[in-house]
Amino acid sequence: MNAPTTIEERTEKLQGLGCKRKRVEDARFTQGKGNYVDDIKLPEMLFGDFVRSPYGHARILSINTDAAKAVPGVVAVLTAEDLKPLNLHYMPTLAGDVQAVLADEKVLFQNQEVAFVIATDRYAAADAIELVEVDYEALPPVVDPFKALEPDAPVLREDIKDKTEGAHGPRKHHNHIFTWEVGDAEGTAKALSTAEVTAKEMIVYQRVHPCPLETCGCVASMDKINGKLTVWGTFQAPHAVRTIASLLSNIPEHNIRIVSPDIGGGFGNKVGVYPGYICAIVASIVTGKPVKWIEDRIENLSTTAFARDYHMAGEISATKDGRITALKCHVIGDHGAFDACADPTKFPAGFFNICTGSYDIPTAHVVVDGVYTNKAPGGVAYRCSFRVTEASYFIERMVDVLALKLGMDPAELRRKNFIRAEQFPYTSALGWEYDSGDYETAFAKALETVDYTGLRAEQAANREAFARGETRKLMGVGLAFFTEIVGAGPVKNCDILGVGMFDSCEIRIHPTGSAIARLGTISQGQGHATTYAQILASEIGIPADQITVEEGDTDTAPYGLGTYGSRSTPVAGAAAAMVGRKIRAKAQMIAAYLLEVHEDDLEWDVDRFQVKGTPERFKTMTDIAFAAYNQAVPGIEPGLEAVSYYDPPNMTYPFGAYVCVVEIDVDTGVTDVRRFYALDDCGTRINPMIIEGQVHGGLTEALAIAMGQEITYDELGNVKGASLMDFYLPTAVETPFWETDHTVTPSPHHPIGAKGVGESPNVGGVSAFSNAVIDAFAHLGLTHSQMPHDHWRVWKTAKDLGLTG
Numbered sequence: 001m002n003a004p005t006t007i008e009e010r011t012e013k014l015q016g017l018g019c020k021r022k023r024v025e026d027a028r029f030t031q032g033k034g035n036y037v038d039d040i041k042l043p044e045m046l047f048g049d050f051v052r053s054p055y056g057h058a059r060i061l062s063i064n065t066d067a068a069k070a071v072p073g074v075v076a077v078l079t080a081e082d083l084k085p086l087n088l089h090y091m092p093t094l095a096g097d098v099q100a101v102l103a104d105e106k107v108l109f110q111n112q113e114v115a116f117v118i119a120t121d122r123y124a125a126a127d128a129i130e131l132v133e134v135d136y137e138a139l140p141p142v143v144d145p146f147k148a149l150e151p152d153a154p155v156l157r158e159d160i161k162d163k164t165e166g167a168h169g170p171r172k173h174h175n176h177i178f179t180w181e182v183g184d185a186e187g188t189a190k191a192l193s194t195a196e197v198t199a200k201e202m203i204v205y206q207r208v209h210p211c212p213l214e215t216c217g218c219v220a221s222m223d224k225i226n227g228k229l230t231v232w233g234t235f236q237a238p239h240a241v242r243t244i245a246s247l248l249s250n251i252p253e254h255n256i257r258i259v260s261p262d263i264g265g266g267f268g269n270k271v272g273v274y275p276g277y278i279c280a281i282v283a284s285i286v287t288g289k290p291v292k293w294i295e296d297r298i299e300n301l302s303t304t305a306f307a308r309d310y311h312m313a314g315e316i317s318a319t320k321d322g323r324i325t326a327l328k329c330h331v332i333g334d335h336g337a338f339d340a341c342a343d344p345t346k347f348p349a350g351f352f353n354i355c356t357g358s359y360d361i362p363t364a365h366v367v368v369d370g371v372y373t374n375k376a377p378g379g380v381a382y383r384c385s386f387r388v389t390e391a392s393y394f395i396e397r398m399v400d401v402l403a404l405k406l407g408m409d410p411a412e413l414r415r416k417n418f419i420r421a422e423q424f425p426y427t428s429a430l431g432w433e434y435d436s437g438d439y440e441t442a443f444a445k446a447l448e449t450v451d452y453t454g455l456r457a458e459q460a461a462n463r464e465a466f467a468r469g470e471t472r473k474l475m476g477v478g479l480a481f482f483t484e485i486v487g488a489g490p491v492k493n494c495d496i497l498g499v500g501m502f503d504s505c506e507i508r509i510h511p512t513g514s515a516i517a518r519l520g521t522i523s524q525g526q527g528h529a530t531t532y533a534q535i536l537a538s539e540i541g542i543p544a545d546q547i548t549v550e551e552g553d554t555d556t557a558p559y560g561l562g563t564y565g566s567r568s569t570p571v572a573g574a575a576a577a578m579v580g581r582k583i584r585a586k587a588q589m590i591a592a593y594l595l596e597v598h599e600d601d602l603e604w605d606v607d608r609f610q611v612k613g614t615p616e617r618f619k620t621m622t623d624i625a626f627a628a629y630n631q632a633v634p635g636i637e638p639g640l641e642a643v644s645y646y647d648p649p650n651m652t653y654p655f656g657a658y659v660c661v662v663e664i665d666v667d668t669g670v671t672d673v674r675r676f677y678a679l680d681d682c683g684t685r686i687n688p689m690i691i692e693g694q695v696h697g698g699l700t701e702a703l704a705i706a707m708g709q710e711i712t713y714d715e716l717g718n719v720k721g722a723s724l725m726d727f728y729l730p731t732a733v734e735t736p737f738w739e740t741d742h743t744v745t746p747s748p749h750h751p752i753g754a755k756g757v758g759e760s761p762n763v764g765g766v767s768a769f770s771n772a773v774i775d776a777f778a779h780l781g782l783t784h785s786q787m788p789h790d791h792w793r794v795w796k797t798a799k800d801l802g803l804t805g
Ligand code: PCD
Pocket: 236, 264, 265, 266, 267, 268, 269, 380, 381, 382, 383, 384, 385, 386, 524, 525, 526, 527, 528, 531, 532, 563, 564, 565, 566, 567, 568, 569, 570, 682, 683, 684, 685, 686, 687, 688, 690, 691, 694, 697, 754, 755, 756, 757, 758, 759
């Protein structure tokens, strides 16, 4: 017989959990057959493009669109005045603020959208943009969030200047957005003031940008005859976009279809709603024709959601022998001109209060103040769920700063303070319940693999050689032990604009035993079509190759909250497992009928139900699927399909131990990454090859952030770093070899024990790089230096320490 018979053979054939299954989507991507938004071309399609503000802060005195309208091919030019009658000149943001769709009386950041030109082709639109005459009166820009809070700082948001109450409580100042406070203020102050040792540091996580290869865009098409609006776009959360579009436009939700086609990387940048989407939709409604809007690179980098820009003042205390006793952090969060931060509604600073990290810290206190400045709005994850990298960077730096103060090895200090395996589930001082972890085992494995003791000995020898003048290079060893929090989230405390953050999976098994599954998430390159099929294959016993996975079309997919915050595996992945179990329950009843036994006399075995004690009597899932459609089973409906909506009981807490070794040429600041070791624990591993790819990608982004990425503004409000000439994107040349490793500590509440992994390498990686660079100078008294550690900054550090002439 050729058919697989042993359990091993049958399991292998499924390509289920744990299989290094090749990515099914790659056949299409590697042959140029992907279907991205800009590939969509509809008959009579028009093109929209923006007139943007050259000023960071200015009053608009007048707009004259006559010359632009006269350009051949131009169909219309929209300004705020045109949107006002529709009440669409402002749109709600995910953070409970409003954002100007087209600037109304004032511009608040450079490149802000001022007018929208619609033309028969891109070139006509581009020509017309040049001819829109806008008369501006320049106003003093505010680009420093601390200065924004000074009493005499200019009022930025005139539209809300009299509002003393914001979406997250009282506003203290005309440029203040919210104060978010967590933890025990009094207990922390007391512990800090009575501690044997304390350390303080101001830690800034600079403004960066996710910069996906494909920029944002959409095609909106209003079918006036049927009243149906279809929008194809780069949406990380298509269902949420549908609900928002319906609420804003008053088009009934069933008449709106949102489709996310292939997406060329999202990284958090494609979670929010942008003026381009609204303008394209309005333009299509006005003209009755499809309208396409696609950003260019400068528009993407300078106007769509940035990440970070967190200014974190930290204080940490410990006993002389290194037991951490308290942690305090006051953050000034620079949110730009509008609060468009993409966070669950009740978390204006995301999950920043995961900042006690992997350590058992008895008391802690966090205050975050959100501030308006003349910068682009945003505040997205960029490969870390909701301010988790900021939090992780903060604690991993503070622990190193404390280690220096204590004169203790940073590995030793970490080990001493780890939450121990037997403490899980562990409730942190700032209120999170960590589901599972085994930090000591992971850390020990990491230190042993890299020969940490050997590295420190080598470093000591290097420092002596440097002092003797035998080398101009300094060696640094960076450690990071991070704990992530992913998989938002329980509906009881996580929602986006009022919709709970559950997720979903629906599956239909066809008569011949193949299937189609649809989910509420959307892949942007993560490989969901490959991995969800693996979860389903293991649950229902059908080979992954026979399961089509579809996401991103709201007309067909069940409602879900989308893909970001590494939530697909923890939430939709769980829904996939649960839907598989529903299928199996029905299949068991059908099998019992076919085998003429009681249901309880059956047991599941990889791909079949067999009679307990007589395994040769069985029905495979394929047999059962056929029977579901061709037999009248008494008391059971025909067909074999199910849907599951999953509300996770808790988030998942992946963790990891990273070690980075650098060598710095003090005369040039050139930093060479000699070794990078990353151990990740994401619980049950669905596809080890995809996980490895995720870790490689995330580490490369961490390298980019730690070593070069930065978006700054000059005093006039001009954005610097808005093109790839200035914004650092590492290529294969700059990217070191990534050594990956893992331990497996399953999540106790997830149906297959899996945690997210996509974000982890960024969360752990940034700290490991930064700690390594700073460690190279630690023996000279350096406690902290500001990211990114580009050549100039590193050289400057060496110079300030007196190492260069
Ligand atoms: N345990 C485990 C876990 C996981 N996994 C795999 O891995 C992946 C991932 O997952 P996750 O973690 O769950 O996640 P998701 O949700 O799916 O996704 C998201 C993420 O993802 C990452 N990655 C990536 N990749 C790519 N390619 N692209 C992109 O874009 C991206 N993005 C990024 C980001 S940024 Mo945010 O949005 O910031 O929040 S968040 C994020 C998928 O496939 C899955 O299946 C496995 O296997 N296992």
